[in-house]
Amino acid sequence: MSAREPVCRYTYDLGELTTHVGKVVAALPERCRMFYAMKANSAPEILRTLAPLVAGFEVASGGELTKARAVADDVPVLFGGPAKTPGEIEHALRCGVERLHVESVLELHQISAVATSLGCRADVLLRVNLAGPFPPATLAMAGRPTQFGIEEPALPEAVRAARGLPGVRLAGFHLHSLSNNLSPGAHLEMLALYRDKVTGWEERFGLRCEVVNVGGGIGVNYADLDAQFDWPAFTEGLGRLVDTFPAHWREIDFECGRFLVAACGTYETEVLDVKRNHGVHYVLVRGGTHHFRLPVSWQHSHPFRVRPVEAWPAGLPRPEVAGVPVTIVGELCTPKDVLARDVVVERIRAGDVVEFQYAGAYGWEISHHDFLSHPHPEHVFA
Structure with a gap:
């Protein structure tokens, strides 16, 4: 008789996932949309469960894009990531991604070249690495030296390129400065900072943004599982805050991963x-x-x-x-x-x-x- 194998498994409660994400999405104010950041968990079963609940998927590689399209051909996809290859850009445009989040001027030129060769136009958001300061969180994605985004002093050059290159259309900005933030109040303060920054850029550069992507960064309290991020309190404050956003911002996008699937x-x-x-x-x-x-x-x-x-x-x-x-x-x-x-x-x-x-x-x-x-x-x- 062969020896019994010890227990070793991941178990995922898809019913619990459906209930949780359904409540998260339902509480969002008008104009706000929730995309799922696939990097948190890209199992096909998770993606199939989430596809009808969220506005779409955020991917950070060509491989993730392939997984997203395997689940649903028509699911909206946002393509991010700090080091896209020309091959990934072509894959993204051929797959009809909704937008690309651009992290450098070189990347803008690469997107322009690929889009022009394919005879299409790429909608882009410029990801900006703000100077800060920001509320404290487990991981800082901006406000200090990181590989993410375009630093604020380089923004004029990036805006000129995005507005002048063929095959590219500037739809707005992407701002993701914190990860695993546990304070609703601090997150609202950060979004108010984003509002002020983007409205200032609109005035400075003569722009009218259609979309502002505020990233994810909402955390999970692993130290105290009974003291999780208060989503109802956050969305109540978010409703008041969104009322102060310019009316021409038709879409405010969130990209959460951990907060949606960890539990x-x-x-x-x-x-x-x-x-x-x-x-x-x-x-x-x-x-x-x-x-x-x-x-x-x-x-x-x-x-x-x-x-x-x-x-x-x-x-x-x-x-x-x-x-x-x-x-x-x-x-x-x-x-x-x-x-x-x-x-x-x-x-x-x-x-x-x-x-x-x-x-x-x-x-x-x-x-x-x-x-x-x-x-x-x-x-x-x-």
């Missing part, structure tokens, strides 16, 4: 052993950061719960600990394979299953799946 996913992994080394209690699981890289990427202890499993082979010792801090580690040959560190558990034993919650975003997608050639986890969509 629907759980990473489940079986405890293989429990032991102590140099005063630290280690829980070794079947899996690790090659499946679920988010904890080590963000340098946090990911929230989890223990599911007790009573079955255990007769005659084998069953190590356990109770009421003490444990560090949960994976099966890789590196001390950096850590999923949670120094977390007190009521009880955990070999054979129990650890369920990492809020694992639906930036889990499997960003992980180094084949390091050490361990088996992949199951993926269950229900």
Whole structure:
């Protein structure tokens, strides 16, 4: 009889996803549209669930665009990303993307050349890396040196190119300055800053924007799962704020990923052993950061719960600990394979299953799946 394989799987609750995203979209004020940032989780089952709920998908590569089109030929797509190749630009234009988010003057010229050769016109937004300052958040995407967007001093050159090059039409601006922001008030302050910046550029350059894309950046509170971003309070304030936006802005786009899909996913992994080394209690699981890289990427202890499993082979010792801090580690040959560190558990034993919650975003997608050639986890969509 072959040995039983330990539990190791991602489970996704598509019903919960549908309910959550439906409420998010329904609360948006008029003129606001929600696009799904596919980088958070591009599983076909997730995309098929979201396609009828959101305004479209935001992609950051030709590969993501192919996945989007495989789900639905007519789903609106926005194409971003800081390093587009000419081949990706051509792929985007042939696939009829709604807009491209442009990150440099060179990219504008490349889009113009491809669009002209195809005999079409590309609608573009200029992504601007604002000088700040911004409210605090986990990741700053602007206001400091990053590879994203066009710095404000270079904006006049970019506007001239966007308005003068053949095959390109400037539809507005893209601003995405924070990631994983947990404060509705701070996010509203940031959007008010965006309003003031864009209206100033309209006056300075003699423009009338059709679209302003305010990015994503709405976060998930992994430290306290009961204290998530207050979307109803945010959208109530957003309704008042949108009333102050110019009437000719027909569209204010959001591009959320993590906030939409994180809660629907759980990473489940079986405890293989429990032991102590140099005063630290280690829980070794079947899996690790090659499946679920988010904890080590963000340098946090990911929230989890223990599911007790009573079955255990007769005659084998069953190590356990109770009421003490444990560090949960994976099966890789590196001390950096850590999923949670120094977390007190009521009880955990070999054979129990650890369920990492809020694992639906930036889990499997960003992980180094084949390091050490361990088996992949199951993926269950229900």
